[in-house]
Amino acid sequence: MGSPLPRDPIADAQRNWERHGWGEVAAPMAAITAIMRTQQILLARIEGVLKPFGLTFARYELLALLSFARSGALPMNKASALLQVHPTSVTNAVDRLEKAALVVRSPHPTDGRTTLIELTAEGRTLAKRATTALNNEVFGQSGFGDDDVEHLIRVLGDFRKAAGDFTD
Amino acid sequence: MGSPLPRDPIADAQRNWERHGWGEVAAPMAAITAIMRTQQILLARIEGVLKPFGLTFARYELLALLSFARSGALPMNKASALLQVHPTSVTNAVDRLEKAALVVRSPHPTDGRTTLIELTAEGRTLAKRATTALNNEVFGQSGFGDDDVEHLIRVLGDFRKAAGDFTD
DNA sequence: TCCAAACCCTTGGATGTCCTAGTATATTGC
């Protein structure tokens, strides 16, 4: 999107915060802003790897989730809960995946309100290939050291738990 | 969006990765997924605080950036570079901020290609009020410990630098 | 039994992000 900046804009923001008497919260502000930016970078990498497969991250996540379900199928509301996104986002993703013949919608056997999302054979194959690509090109080269990875998992796990993501 | 899950879905994903022979990259995958989810949570909190001000995070960031510029004005391309977003995203944000009379577009004095974004008095006031709210309600209660904040700033800073965000 | 409340999914709308052009203005190089 652009060439590297001469200075870290987030560090600058932190200095600005301190300069304006908000020193107390300057560091958390910087950390949070860094998380936002890191997410943006990671998402771009992931989308870049998935593009050749005709997938976006949202669709890939759903595909991967289904591929781990014992039966290869999940109710939409279950998928929404596990992916932690709004139900309408799942509807959107399923619409597109279904058009691509990677999943199929089927009625729930006992609950007429519920719709099951089912992986097709092509969907399962594509999920596997996409996962391999992501593992090789993104997760396997994250750039984070092993210790930092462990630390991130712990710190962000605590944060997510405190935010009400899960009980455990 | 939903009640807490009984188990951490990211930890489950990590176990699934290991179970499928991708143990080498399971941890980075979990860390990256956690970053994505954490960003989602933080963004929701921030947007919640900004909503009463009629602002979104994208618009607030631009407003805050301008409020720190010495002259209260910046060329659009400069803003795009500093915020690390696509130029069209800045166009979009400026359109809306201008409709709200928080900024004004003005021609660059010497370069006819460039457009300056200028903070209005209301824009400056609103930026200040919104910043106070964010500091009190989000950054001041991030939930991250001081040590974790320092660690995040360092680790994510290294990551962003390696990703080519800045030279420094 | 039966109706109200709860739940599930979808549609429509608002935002934001990116990409791909297209237009206008500057700079460069011959």
Added chain:
DNA sequence: GCAATATACTAGGACATCCAAGGGTTTGGA
């Protein structure tokens, strides 16, 4: 000096996310 290249912004389109509403299905209490 002028053409070719580079830069700056914007228009249009594809996607994703959320919220608000609406229609169908279940559940539960009177």
